[in-house]
Amino acid sequence: MPIADCGFPPLTVVPGSNPRQVVLGSRMLVDKGPTTSVQIGFTPDLFHADPNIVQAAKQSVLNQSPPTLVEALIDSGASDSCIDESLAVELGLPLVNRVQAAGVGGGHEFNVYLGYIRIVALNYVQYGRFMGVLLQDGGQPHHVLLGRSLLKDMILVYDGRDGTCRLAI
Amino acid sequence: MSMAQETAHPLDIEIRAFEAKRKELERNYLRKFVVFKGGEFVGAWDTFDAAAREAVSRFGRGPYLIREVGAPPPVLPASVLFHNLRAAE
Numbered sequence A: 001m002p003i004a005d006c007g008f009p010p011l012t013v014v015p016g017s018n019p020r021q022v023v024l025g026s027r028m029l030v031d032k033g034p035t036t037s038v039q040i041g042f043t044p045d046l047f048h049a050d051p052n053i054v055q056a057a058k059q060s061v062l063n064q065s066p067p068t069l070v071e072a073l074i075d076s077g078a079s080d081s082c083i084d085e086s087l088a089v090e091l092g093l094p095l096v097n098r099v100q101a102a103g104v105g106g107g108h109e110f111n112v113y114l115g116y117i118r119i120v121a122l123n124y125v126q127y128g129r130f131m132g133v134l135l136q137d138g139g140q141p142h143h144v145l146l147g148r149s150l151l152k153d154m155i156l157v158y159d160g161r162d163g164t165c166r167l168a169i
Numbered sequence B: 001m002s003m004a005q006e007t008a009h010p011l012d013i014e015i016r017a018f019e020a021k022r023k024e025l026e027r028n029y030l031r032k033f034v035v036f037k038g039g040e041f042v043g044a045w046d047t048f049d050a051a052a053r054e055a056v057s058r059f060g061r062g063p064y065l066i067r068e069v070g071a072p073p074p075v076l077p078a079s080v081l082f083h084n085l086r087a088a089e
Helices: A025-032 A051-063 A085-091 B012-020 B022-028 B048-059 B078-088
Strands: A003-005 A011-013 A022-024 A035-041 A070-074 A082-084 A095-103 A106-119 A124-133 A144-146 A155-159 A164-168 B033-037 B040-045 B065-068
Touching: A011 A025, A022 A025, A025 A164, A035 A085, A035 A144, A051 A106, A051 A124, A082 A085, A082 A106, A085 A106, A085 A124, A095 A124, A106 A144, A124 B048, B012 B022, B012 B033, B012 B065, B033 B048, B040 B048, B048 B065
Parallel strands: A070 A144, A082 A124
Antiparallel strands: A003 A164, A011 A022, A035 A070, A035 A106, A082 A144, A095 A106, A095 B065, A106 A124, A155 A164, B033 B040, B033 B065
16 A cells, blocks of 8 residues: 655754754644655646547656655645646646635635646555635745545544655555 | 635636526526536536536646536635635734
C-alpha cells in the first residue's frame, strides 16, 4: 500500500537561526498542516471519450519525471481540491468557468480550470475541474488544497502528538 | 473583488451568451452541464465529465465555458477565507 508521509520529523532546525533553534514536529503540524508534494498539469487525453486512452494518459502522467513539484495542504475542510490561481495561469490550464462565491466582505469571483493533480508519493492522479483560489497572494505557503473529493479514496492518519501524518491509498 | 473584474475576462463572451439564454437554459437544461464557445451554445450534457470530454475534443485548451445550469454557488474552503481575512488586516 503506497503511503505518503505528510507530517514532520520530531525536530526541525529553523533555517538561518543563530543560535540554533529547533521546532517540534507537533508544532510544525499545527502551523503548516499536513503537506505533500504534487504535480499540476493538463493533458487533453485525460478527457478523452475512450477509457483506454484515458488510462494511457494517466499512466503517462504517473511516469513523468516531475518537472515542478509544489506543496499541497491536505484540507479536510475543503469539499473539492483547489489550485493557486497564479499557478493555474502560469501552467496555462484551460479556463472553463468563472464562479461567484460568497465570502467575507462580499462576493468573490474565482476562475475554474481543467487539469490534474498528481500525488507523487502515492502514484495517484486526480483530474477534472479545480477552482483557482488565492493561496500565495493570501499568504498561504501551499499551492494546492487537497479536498474531500480526493480524500474519499484514501486513509488519513493524523497524530498531532508527535507531528506525524500519513496518507495512504 | 477579483483580478477577473479589473480587465476583460477571457470568458466574457461566453458568459454573456450564457446569461442571455439563462431562462431558456433553466427551462430546458436544469442541472445539466452546458458548453459555450465564442458566444455560441454548443450543447448540454448530464455530467461535467461528459461536457469536458466534448469541449476538450472540439476546442482543446479553449477558452470555453462549461457551466452547470442552476448550480448553487460553490462553497469556499475555510482556509481560503481565513487567509484572505489575514491578508486584509
